[in-house]
Amino acid sequence: MTACDDCLRRTDLIAAIAGRLQIEFKQRSAPGRVLALPDDELLEIGASDHVTRRYADFDAPAARARASALRLTTVCRCRDEYPDSLRDLADPPAVLHVLGDPQVLADDEGVGVVGARRASAYGLDVARTIGRGLSAADVTVVSGLALGIDSAAHAGALEGRGRTVGVLAGSAHVAYPTRGFRLHAAVSERGAVISEMPPGANAHRWCFVARNRIIAALSAVTIVVQATERSGSLTTADFATELGRTVGAVPGQVTTRLSGGTHLLIQTGAPLIRHTADALELLAGATGRAFDARAAGRPAVPDLEPRLALLLAAVEDGHGTLSELAETADEARFALSGLGELERLGLVRRGFAGRWERAAA
Incomplete structure:
Protein backbone atom coordinates (compact mmCIF):
# COMPACT_ATOMS: atom_id res chain seq x y z
CA MET A 1 0.00 0.00 0.00
CA THR A 2 1.67 3.18 -1.19
CA ALA A 3 0.70 6.44 -2.87
CA CYS A 4 1.21 7.07 -6.58
CA ASP A 5 3.74 9.55 -7.98
CA ASP A 6 1.18 12.17 -9.03
CA CYS A 7 -0.56 12.30 -5.65
CA LEU A 8 2.74 12.50 -3.79
CA ARG A 9 3.86 15.33 -6.10
CA ARG A 10 0.64 17.25 -5.44
CA THR A 11 1.05 16.85 -1.69
CA ASP A 12 4.59 18.19 -1.90
CA LEU A 13 3.32 21.12 -3.94
CA ILE A 14 0.77 22.01 -1.27
CA ALA A 15 3.51 21.90 1.37
CA ALA A 16 5.76 24.08 -0.83
CA ILE A 17 3.14 26.85 -1.16
CA ALA A 18 1.66 26.45 2.34
CA GLY A 19 2.55 30.02 3.33
CA ARG A 20 0.79 31.44 0.29
CA LEU A 21 -2.26 29.24 0.87
CA GLN A 22 -2.92 31.06 4.14
CA ILE A 23 -3.72 34.17 2.09
CA GLU A 24 -5.85 32.17 -0.35
CA PHE A 25 -7.87 30.67 2.49
CA LYS A 26 -8.78 34.13 3.74
CA GLN A 27 -9.74 35.32 0.27
CA ARG A 28 -11.74 32.27 -0.71
CA SER A 29 -13.22 31.58 2.75
CA ALA A 30 -13.49 27.79 2.32
CA PRO A 31 -10.78 25.13 1.97
CA GLY A 32 -12.73 23.32 -0.72
CA ARG A 33 -12.22 26.28 -3.03
CA VAL A 34 -8.46 26.12 -2.65
CA LEU A 35 -7.46 22.52 -2.07
CA ALA A 36 -9.70 21.34 -4.90
CA LEU A 37 -7.77 23.42 -7.45
CA PRO A 38 -5.76 21.49 -10.07
CA ASP A 39 -1.98 21.48 -9.85
CA ASP A 40 -1.46 24.10 -12.56
CA GLU A 41 -3.61 26.62 -10.67
CA LEU A 42 -1.81 25.84 -7.42
CA LEU A 43 1.47 26.50 -9.24
CA GLU A 44 0.13 29.90 -10.27
CA ILE A 45 -0.69 30.64 -6.63
CA GLY A 46 2.88 29.70 -5.65
CA ALA A 47 4.22 31.75 -8.58
CA SER A 48 7.97 31.29 -8.07
CA ASP A 49 10.79 29.65 -9.97
CA HIS A 50 11.73 27.69 -6.88
CA VAL A 51 8.27 26.12 -6.56
CA THR A 52 8.11 25.37 -10.29
CA ARG A 53 11.52 23.64 -10.23
CA ARG A 54 10.62 21.73 -7.07
CA TYR A 55 7.44 20.47 -8.72
CA ALA A 56 9.22 19.49 -11.94
CA ASP A 57 12.09 17.76 -10.14
CA PHE A 58 9.97 15.99 -7.53
CA ASP A 59 11.42 12.59 -6.60
CA ALA A 60 8.54 10.25 -5.72
CA PRO A 61 10.72 7.25 -4.71
CA ALA A 62 12.64 9.49 -2.31
CA ALA A 63 9.35 10.72 -0.81
CA ARG A 64 8.20 7.15 -0.28
CA ALA A 65 11.51 6.18 1.27
CA ARG A 66 11.38 9.12 3.68
CA ALA A 67 7.84 8.25 4.76
CA SER A 68 8.76 4.61 5.21
CA ALA A 69 11.78 5.52 7.32
CA LEU A 70 9.42 7.42 9.64
CA ARG A 71 7.07 4.40 9.80
CA LEU A 72 4.42 6.23 7.78
CA THR A 73 2.15 4.48 5.32
CA THR A 74 1.03 6.58 2.36
CA VAL A 75 -2.46 6.06 0.95
CA CYS A 76 -3.62 8.11 -2.02
CA ARG A 77 -7.05 8.75 -3.45
CA CYS A 78 -6.19 6.69 -6.54
CA ARG A 79 -6.13 3.52 -4.44
CA ASP A 80 -8.98 1.27 -3.33
CA GLU A 81 -7.66 1.44 0.23
CA TYR A 82 -8.43 5.17 0.42
CA PRO A 83 -11.33 5.84 2.84
CA ASP A 84 -14.61 6.14 0.95
CA SER A 85 -15.88 8.65 3.50
CA LEU A 86 -13.22 11.15 2.43
CA ARG A 87 -14.39 10.96 -1.18
CA ASP A 88 -17.49 12.89 -0.09
CA LEU A 89 -15.30 15.99 0.25
CA ALA A 90 -15.03 18.47 -2.58
CA ASP A 91 -11.30 18.40 -1.94
CA PRO A 92 -10.30 14.97 -0.61
CA PRO A 93 -6.63 14.89 0.44
CA ALA A 94 -4.42 13.58 -2.33
CA VAL A 95 -2.44 11.52 0.17
CA LEU A 96 -2.96 10.41 3.74
CA HIS A 97 0.21 9.85 5.76
CA VAL A 98 -0.67 7.24 8.35
CA LEU A 99 1.21 6.41 11.54
CA GLY A 100 -0.43 3.25 12.80
CA ASP A 101 -2.97 0.94 11.21
CA PRO A 102 -4.43 2.23 7.91
CA GLN A 103 -7.27 -0.30 8.19
CA VAL A 104 -8.90 1.71 10.96
CA LEU A 105 -9.70 4.37 8.34
CA ALA A 106 -12.09 1.97 6.61
CA ALA A 192 -3.84 5.73 13.73
CA VAL A 193 -2.49 9.27 13.58
CA ILE A 194 -2.95 10.76 10.13
CA SER A 195 -2.22 13.92 8.15
CA GLU A 196 -2.52 15.07 4.56
CA MET A 197 0.75 17.00 4.97
CA PRO A 198 4.04 15.27 4.17
CA PRO A 199 6.89 14.74 6.64
CA GLY A 200 8.63 17.98 7.52
CA ALA A 201 5.72 20.25 6.57
CA GLY A 297 -23.36 3.32 30.02
CA ARG A 298 -22.44 4.69 33.41
CA PRO A 299 -21.05 1.96 35.65
CA ALA A 300 -23.64 0.63 38.05
CA VAL A 301 -23.71 2.45 41.35
CA PRO A 302 -22.26 0.16 44.00
CA ASP A 303 -24.36 -0.74 47.01
CA LEU A 304 -24.17 2.31 49.25
CA GLU A 305 -25.17 2.65 52.85
CA PRO A 306 -28.49 4.48 53.07
CA ARG A 307 -27.05 7.82 54.18
CA LEU A 308 -24.50 7.81 51.34
CA ALA A 309 -27.23 6.90 48.83
CA LEU A 310 -29.35 9.81 50.09
CA LEU A 311 -26.33 12.14 49.83
CA LEU A 312 -25.74 11.05 46.21
CA ALA A 313 -29.42 11.58 45.42
CA ALA A 314 -29.26 15.08 46.90
CA VAL A 315 -26.28 15.95 44.70
CA GLU A 316 -28.13 14.58 41.65
CA ASP A 317 -31.07 16.82 42.57
CA GLY A 318 -28.81 19.87 42.34
CA HIS A 319 -27.84 20.37 45.97
CA GLY A 320 -24.16 21.05 45.44
CA THR A 321 -22.93 23.06 48.43
CA LEU A 322 -22.38 22.07 52.03
CA SER A 323 -25.09 24.47 53.21
CA GLU A 324 -27.57 22.79 50.86
CA LEU A 325 -26.58 19.31 52.03
CA ALA A 326 -26.42 19.82 55.80
CA GLU A 327 -28.24 21.78 58.48
CA THR A 328 -26.27 20.77 61.57
CA ALA A 329 -22.59 20.41 62.39
CA ASP A 330 -22.92 16.61 62.57
CA GLU A 331 -24.61 16.53 59.16
CA ALA A 332 -21.88 18.76 57.75
CA ARG A 333 -19.15 16.42 59.01
CA PHE A 334 -20.90 13.42 57.48
CA ALA A 335 -21.50 15.26 54.20
CA LEU A 336 -17.81 16.15 53.89
CA SER A 337 -16.64 12.61 54.53
CA GLY A 338 -19.44 11.17 52.40
CA LEU A 339 -18.63 13.42 49.46
CA GLY A 340 -15.02 12.33 49.70
CA GLU A 341 -16.08 8.69 49.52
CA LEU A 342 -18.45 9.32 46.59
CA GLU A 343 -15.66 11.17 44.79
CA ARG A 344 -13.31 8.23 45.36
CA LEU A 345 -15.93 5.96 43.79
CA GLY A 346 -16.12 8.25 40.76
CA LEU A 347 -19.76 9.18 41.42
CA VAL A 348 -19.38 12.90 42.16
CA ARG A 349 -16.91 15.67 41.36
CA ARG A 350 -16.32 19.31 42.15
CA GLY A 351 -17.69 21.49 39.40
CA PHE A 352 -18.19 25.18 38.70
CA ALA A 353 -17.53 27.44 41.73
CA GLY A 354 -16.67 24.39 43.82
CA ARG A 355 -20.19 22.95 43.73
CA TRP A 356 -20.49 19.20 43.96
CA GLU A 357 -22.14 17.50 41.01
CA ARG A 358 -22.76 14.05 39.63
CA ALA A 359 -19.82 12.77 37.57
CA ALA A 360 -20.45 12.60 33.85
CA ALA A 361 -22.33 9.60 32.54
Whole structure:
Protein backbone atom coordinates (compact mmCIF):
# COMPACT_ATOMS: atom_id res chain seq x y z
CA MET A 1 0.00 0.00 0.00
CA THR A 2 1.67 3.18 -1.19
CA ALA A 3 0.70 6.44 -2.87
CA CYS A 4 1.21 7.07 -6.58
CA ASP A 5 3.74 9.55 -7.98
CA ASP A 6 1.18 12.17 -9.03
CA CYS A 7 -0.56 12.30 -5.65
CA LEU A 8 2.74 12.50 -3.79
CA ARG A 9 3.86 15.33 -6.10
CA ARG A 10 0.64 17.25 -5.44
CA THR A 11 1.05 16.85 -1.69
CA ASP A 12 4.59 18.19 -1.90
CA LEU A 13 3.32 21.12 -3.94
CA ILE A 14 0.77 22.01 -1.27
CA ALA A 15 3.51 21.90 1.37
CA ALA A 16 5.76 24.08 -0.83
CA ILE A 17 3.14 26.85 -1.16
CA ALA A 18 1.66 26.45 2.34
CA GLY A 19 2.55 30.02 3.33
CA ARG A 20 0.79 31.44 0.29
CA LEU A 21 -2.26 29.24 0.87
CA GLN A 22 -2.92 31.06 4.14
CA ILE A 23 -3.72 34.17 2.09
CA GLU A 24 -5.85 32.17 -0.35
CA PHE A 25 -7.87 30.67 2.49
CA LYS A 26 -8.78 34.13 3.74
CA GLN A 27 -9.74 35.32 0.27
CA ARG A 28 -11.74 32.27 -0.71
CA SER A 29 -13.22 31.58 2.75
CA ALA A 30 -13.49 27.79 2.32
CA PRO A 31 -10.78 25.13 1.97
CA GLY A 32 -12.73 23.32 -0.72
CA ARG A 33 -12.22 26.28 -3.03
CA VAL A 34 -8.46 26.12 -2.65
CA LEU A 35 -7.46 22.52 -2.07
CA ALA A 36 -9.70 21.34 -4.90
CA LEU A 37 -7.77 23.42 -7.45
CA PRO A 38 -5.76 21.49 -10.07
CA ASP A 39 -1.98 21.48 -9.85
CA ASP A 40 -1.46 24.10 -12.56
CA GLU A 41 -3.61 26.62 -10.67
CA LEU A 42 -1.81 25.84 -7.42
CA LEU A 43 1.47 26.50 -9.24
CA GLU A 44 0.13 29.90 -10.27
CA ILE A 45 -0.69 30.64 -6.63
CA GLY A 46 2.88 29.70 -5.65
CA ALA A 47 4.22 31.75 -8.58
CA SER A 48 7.97 31.29 -8.07
CA ASP A 49 10.79 29.65 -9.97
CA HIS A 50 11.73 27.69 -6.88
CA VAL A 51 8.27 26.12 -6.56
CA THR A 52 8.11 25.37 -10.29
CA ARG A 53 11.52 23.64 -10.23
CA ARG A 54 10.62 21.73 -7.07
CA TYR A 55 7.44 20.47 -8.72
CA ALA A 56 9.22 19.49 -11.94
CA ASP A 57 12.09 17.76 -10.14
CA PHE A 58 9.97 15.99 -7.53
CA ASP A 59 11.42 12.59 -6.60
CA ALA A 60 8.54 10.25 -5.72
CA PRO A 61 10.72 7.25 -4.71
CA ALA A 62 12.64 9.49 -2.31
CA ALA A 63 9.35 10.72 -0.81
CA ARG A 64 8.20 7.15 -0.28
CA ALA A 65 11.51 6.18 1.27
CA ARG A 66 11.38 9.12 3.68
CA ALA A 67 7.84 8.25 4.76
CA SER A 68 8.76 4.61 5.21
CA ALA A 69 11.78 5.52 7.32
CA LEU A 70 9.42 7.42 9.64
CA ARG A 71 7.07 4.40 9.80
CA LEU A 72 4.42 6.23 7.78
CA THR A 73 2.15 4.48 5.32
CA THR A 74 1.03 6.58 2.36
CA VAL A 75 -2.46 6.06 0.95
CA CYS A 76 -3.62 8.11 -2.02
CA ARG A 77 -7.05 8.75 -3.45
CA CYS A 78 -6.19 6.69 -6.54
CA ARG A 79 -6.13 3.52 -4.44
CA ASP A 80 -8.98 1.27 -3.33
CA GLU A 81 -7.66 1.44 0.23
CA TYR A 82 -8.43 5.17 0.42
CA PRO A 83 -11.33 5.84 2.84
CA ASP A 84 -14.61 6.14 0.95
CA SER A 85 -15.88 8.65 3.50
CA LEU A 86 -13.22 11.15 2.43
CA ARG A 87 -14.39 10.96 -1.18
CA ASP A 88 -17.49 12.89 -0.09
CA LEU A 89 -15.30 15.99 0.25
CA ALA A 90 -15.03 18.47 -2.58
CA ASP A 91 -11.30 18.40 -1.94
CA PRO A 92 -10.30 14.97 -0.61
CA PRO A 93 -6.63 14.89 0.44
CA ALA A 94 -4.42 13.58 -2.33
CA VAL A 95 -2.44 11.52 0.17
CA LEU A 96 -2.96 10.41 3.74
CA HIS A 97 0.21 9.85 5.76
CA VAL A 98 -0.67 7.24 8.35
CA LEU A 99 1.21 6.41 11.54
CA GLY A 100 -0.43 3.25 12.80
CA ASP A 101 -2.97 0.94 11.21
CA PRO A 102 -4.43 2.23 7.91
CA GLN A 103 -7.27 -0.30 8.19
CA VAL A 104 -8.90 1.71 10.96
CA LEU A 105 -9.70 4.37 8.34
CA ALA A 106 -12.09 1.97 6.61
CA ASP A 107 -14.51 2.37 9.52
CA ASP A 108 -17.23 4.75 8.33
CA GLU A 109 -19.19 4.56 11.59
CA GLY A 110 -16.83 6.55 13.81
CA VAL A 111 -17.76 9.51 15.98
CA GLY A 112 -15.85 12.77 16.00
CA VAL A 113 -15.54 14.35 19.44
CA VAL A 114 -14.20 17.91 19.32
CA GLY A 115 -14.19 21.11 21.33
CA ALA A 116 -12.26 23.83 23.06
CA ARG A 117 -8.54 23.66 23.76
CA ARG A 118 -8.96 25.68 26.94
CA ALA A 119 -11.71 23.47 28.27
CA SER A 120 -13.14 23.44 31.77
CA ALA A 121 -12.97 20.48 34.14
CA TYR A 122 -16.61 19.79 33.25
CA GLY A 123 -15.85 19.69 29.52
CA LEU A 124 -12.80 17.47 29.98
CA ASP A 125 -14.79 15.08 32.17
CA VAL A 126 -17.64 14.84 29.65
CA ALA A 127 -15.29 14.40 26.67
CA ARG A 128 -13.30 11.67 28.37
CA THR A 129 -16.44 9.88 29.52
CA ILE A 130 -18.05 10.00 26.08
CA GLY A 131 -14.80 8.84 24.47
CA ARG A 132 -14.60 5.96 26.93
CA GLY A 133 -18.24 5.02 26.44
CA LEU A 134 -18.03 5.06 22.66
CA SER A 135 -14.90 2.93 22.77
CA ALA A 136 -16.58 0.49 25.16
CA ALA A 137 -19.30 0.11 22.53
CA ASP A 138 -16.56 -0.61 19.96
CA VAL A 139 -17.02 2.71 18.17
CA THR A 140 -13.98 4.46 16.70
CA VAL A 141 -13.38 7.91 18.21
CA VAL A 142 -12.00 10.57 15.84
CA SER A 143 -10.47 13.84 17.01
CA GLY A 144 -7.57 16.21 16.51
CA LEU A 145 -5.13 15.37 19.34
CA ALA A 146 -5.17 19.02 20.43
CA LEU A 147 -5.10 20.07 24.05
CA GLY A 148 -8.39 20.13 25.89
CA ILE A 149 -11.46 18.32 24.60
CA ASP A 150 -9.63 16.47 21.79
CA SER A 151 -7.03 14.96 24.09
CA ALA A 152 -9.66 14.06 26.69
CA ALA A 153 -11.74 12.24 24.07
CA HIS A 154 -8.71 10.27 22.84
CA ALA A 155 -7.67 9.44 26.41
CA GLY A 156 -11.17 8.17 27.15
CA ALA A 157 -11.20 6.07 23.98
CA LEU A 158 -7.93 4.42 25.02
CA GLU A 159 -9.64 3.26 28.21
CA GLY A 160 -12.18 1.25 26.18
CA ARG A 161 -11.81 -1.54 23.66
CA GLY A 162 -12.34 0.49 20.52
CA ARG A 163 -9.88 2.32 18.32
CA THR A 164 -9.19 5.99 17.90
CA VAL A 165 -7.93 8.21 15.07
CA GLY A 166 -6.02 11.44 15.56
CA VAL A 167 -5.94 13.90 12.66
CA LEU A 168 -3.05 16.37 12.67
CA ALA A 169 -2.53 19.64 10.85
CA GLY A 170 1.20 19.00 10.52
CA SER A 171 3.32 15.91 9.96
CA ALA A 172 1.71 12.75 11.30
CA HIS A 173 4.89 11.44 12.90
CA VAL A 174 5.44 14.57 15.02
CA ALA A 175 3.36 15.02 18.17
CA TYR A 176 1.45 18.30 18.29
CA PRO A 177 1.55 19.78 20.81
CA THR A 178 4.89 18.30 21.77
CA ARG A 179 3.83 17.74 25.37
CA GLY A 180 1.24 15.30 24.05
CA PHE A 181 3.85 12.85 22.76
CA ARG A 182 2.67 10.03 25.02
CA LEU A 183 -0.92 10.34 23.86
CA HIS A 184 0.27 10.64 20.25
CA ALA A 185 2.19 7.38 20.61
CA ALA A 186 -0.71 5.61 22.32
CA VAL A 187 -3.20 6.66 19.64
CA SER A 188 -0.88 5.48 16.85
CA GLU A 189 -0.57 2.11 18.58
CA ARG A 190 -4.30 1.65 19.20
CA GLY A 191 -5.50 3.17 15.94
CA ALA A 192 -3.84 5.73 13.73
CA VAL A 193 -2.49 9.27 13.58
CA ILE A 194 -2.95 10.76 10.13
CA SER A 195 -2.22 13.92 8.15
CA GLU A 196 -2.52 15.07 4.56
CA MET A 197 0.75 17.00 4.97
CA PRO A 198 4.04 15.27 4.17
CA PRO A 199 6.89 14.74 6.64
CA GLY A 200 8.63 17.98 7.52
CA ALA A 201 5.72 20.25 6.57
CA ASN A 202 4.94 23.13 8.90
CA ALA A 203 1.40 23.51 10.21
CA HIS A 204 0.08 26.91 9.14
CA ARG A 205 -3.18 28.28 10.51
CA TRP A 206 -5.15 27.12 7.47
CA CYS A 207 -3.93 23.57 8.06
CA PHE A 208 -6.01 23.35 11.24
CA VAL A 209 -9.16 24.36 9.37
CA ALA A 210 -8.33 21.87 6.62
CA ARG A 211 -7.68 19.22 9.28
CA ASN A 212 -11.21 19.75 10.61
CA ARG A 213 -12.78 18.79 7.29
CA ILE A 214 -11.01 15.42 7.51
CA ILE A 215 -12.33 14.82 11.04
CA ALA A 216 -15.85 15.65 9.85
CA ALA A 217 -15.60 13.41 6.78
CA LEU A 218 -14.24 10.43 8.71
CA SER A 219 -17.07 10.68 11.27
CA ALA A 220 -20.65 9.52 10.78
CA VAL A 221 -21.52 11.78 13.72
CA THR A 222 -19.66 14.78 15.13
CA ILE A 223 -20.18 15.84 18.75
CA VAL A 224 -19.06 19.24 19.98
CA VAL A 225 -18.50 19.07 23.72
CA GLN A 226 -17.49 22.61 24.60
CA ALA A 227 -16.87 25.65 22.41
CA THR A 228 -17.16 29.41 22.41
CA GLU A 229 -19.24 31.06 19.69
CA ARG A 230 -16.06 31.70 17.67
CA SER A 231 -14.34 28.42 18.43
CA GLY A 232 -12.39 26.77 15.64
CA SER A 233 -14.03 23.47 16.56
CA LEU A 234 -17.31 24.81 15.16
CA THR A 235 -15.75 24.62 11.69
CA THR A 236 -15.76 20.84 12.13
CA ALA A 237 -19.50 21.02 12.77
CA ASP A 238 -19.91 23.23 9.69
CA PHE A 239 -18.01 20.77 7.50
CA ALA A 240 -20.04 17.87 8.90
CA THR A 241 -23.28 19.68 8.10
CA GLU A 242 -22.12 20.44 4.56
CA LEU A 243 -21.38 16.74 4.10
CA GLY A 244 -24.81 15.75 5.36
CA ARG A 245 -23.37 14.22 8.51
CA THR A 246 -25.11 14.43 11.89
CA VAL A 247 -23.92 16.96 14.47
CA GLY A 248 -24.72 16.84 18.19
CA ALA A 249 -23.74 19.17 21.02
CA VAL A 250 -23.25 18.86 24.76
CA PRO A 251 -25.02 21.53 26.85
CA GLY A 252 -23.08 23.48 29.44
CA GLN A 253 -23.47 26.20 32.01
CA VAL A 254 -25.08 29.35 30.69
CA THR A 255 -22.71 31.45 32.78
CA THR A 256 -19.59 30.47 30.82
CA ARG A 257 -18.61 31.48 27.30
CA LEU A 258 -17.37 27.93 26.73
CA SER A 259 -21.01 26.94 26.31
CA GLY A 260 -21.81 29.64 23.76
CA GLY A 261 -20.93 27.62 20.68
CA THR A 262 -22.60 24.39 21.77
CA HIS A 263 -25.76 26.19 22.88
CA LEU A 264 -25.88 27.95 19.52
CA LEU A 265 -25.72 24.56 17.78
CA ILE A 266 -28.54 23.26 19.97
CA GLN A 267 -30.62 26.37 19.29
CA THR A 268 -30.23 25.80 15.55
CA GLY A 269 -31.34 22.17 15.72
CA ALA A 270 -28.37 20.04 16.79
CA PRO A 271 -29.48 17.15 19.03
CA LEU A 272 -28.58 17.62 22.68
CA ILE A 273 -26.04 15.08 23.92
CA ARG A 274 -26.21 14.30 27.64
CA HIS A 275 -24.16 11.13 27.72
CA THR A 276 -22.81 8.28 25.63
CA ALA A 277 -26.22 6.66 25.20
CA ASP A 278 -27.42 9.80 23.41
CA ALA A 279 -24.35 9.71 21.17
CA LEU A 280 -24.95 6.05 20.31
CA GLU A 281 -28.61 6.73 19.57
CA LEU A 282 -27.56 9.49 17.20
CA LEU A 283 -25.02 7.17 15.57
CA ALA A 284 -27.64 4.44 15.16
CA GLY A 285 -29.93 6.93 13.43
CA ALA A 286 -27.13 8.02 11.11
CA THR A 287 -25.92 4.53 10.20
CA GLY A 288 -29.01 2.37 10.58
CA ARG A 289 -27.07 0.06 12.82
CA ALA A 290 -27.73 -0.76 16.48
CA PHE A 291 -24.99 -0.21 19.05
CA ASP A 292 -24.71 -1.66 22.53
CA ALA A 293 -25.57 1.27 24.77
CA ARG A 294 -25.39 -0.97 27.85
CA ALA A 295 -21.67 -1.54 27.35
CA ALA A 296 -21.12 2.21 27.20
CA GLY A 297 -23.36 3.32 30.02
CA ARG A 298 -22.44 4.69 33.41
CA PRO A 299 -21.05 1.96 35.65
CA ALA A 300 -23.64 0.63 38.05
CA VAL A 301 -23.71 2.45 41.35
CA PRO A 302 -22.26 0.16 44.00
CA ASP A 303 -24.36 -0.74 47.01
CA LEU A 304 -24.17 2.31 49.25
CA GLU A 305 -25.17 2.65 52.85
CA PRO A 306 -28.49 4.48 53.07
CA ARG A 307 -27.05 7.82 54.18
CA LEU A 308 -24.50 7.81 51.34
CA ALA A 309 -27.23 6.90 48.83
CA LEU A 310 -29.35 9.81 50.09
CA LEU A 311 -26.33 12.14 49.83
CA LEU A 312 -25.74 11.05 46.21
CA ALA A 313 -29.42 11.58 45.42
CA ALA A 314 -29.26 15.08 46.90
CA VAL A 315 -26.28 15.95 44.70
CA GLU A 316 -28.13 14.58 41.65
CA ASP A 317 -31.07 16.82 42.57
CA GLY A 318 -28.81 19.87 42.34
CA HIS A 319 -27.84 20.37 45.97
CA GLY A 320 -24.16 21.05 45.44
CA THR A 321 -22.93 23.06 48.43
CA LEU A 322 -22.38 22.07 52.03
CA SER A 323 -25.09 24.47 53.21
CA GLU A 324 -27.57 22.79 50.86
CA LEU A 325 -26.58 19.31 52.03
CA ALA A 326 -26.42 19.82 55.80
CA GLU A 327 -28.24 21.78 58.48
CA THR A 328 -26.27 20.77 61.57
CA ALA A 329 -22.59 20.41 62.39
CA ASP A 330 -22.92 16.61 62.57
CA GLU A 331 -24.61 16.53 59.16
CA ALA A 332 -21.88 18.76 57.75
CA ARG A 333 -19.15 16.42 59.01
CA PHE A 334 -20.90 13.42 57.48
CA ALA A 335 -21.50 15.26 54.20
CA LEU A 336 -17.81 16.15 53.89
CA SER A 337 -16.64 12.61 54.53
CA GLY A 338 -19.44 11.17 52.40
CA LEU A 339 -18.63 13.42 49.46
CA GLY A 340 -15.02 12.33 49.70
CA GLU A 341 -16.08 8.69 49.52
CA LEU A 342 -18.45 9.32 46.59
CA GLU A 343 -15.66 11.17 44.79
CA ARG A 344 -13.31 8.23 45.36
CA LEU A 345 -15.93 5.96 43.79
CA GLY A 346 -16.12 8.25 40.76
CA LEU A 347 -19.76 9.18 41.42
CA VAL A 348 -19.38 12.90 42.16
CA ARG A 349 -16.91 15.67 41.36
CA ARG A 350 -16.32 19.31 42.15
CA GLY A 351 -17.69 21.49 39.40
CA PHE A 352 -18.19 25.18 38.70
CA ALA A 353 -17.53 27.44 41.73
CA GLY A 354 -16.67 24.39 43.82
CA ARG A 355 -20.19 22.95 43.73
CA TRP A 356 -20.49 19.20 43.96
CA GLU A 357 -22.14 17.50 41.01
CA ARG A 358 -22.76 14.05 39.63
CA ALA A 359 -19.82 12.77 37.57
CA ALA A 360 -20.45 12.60 33.85
CA ALA A 361 -22.33 9.60 32.54
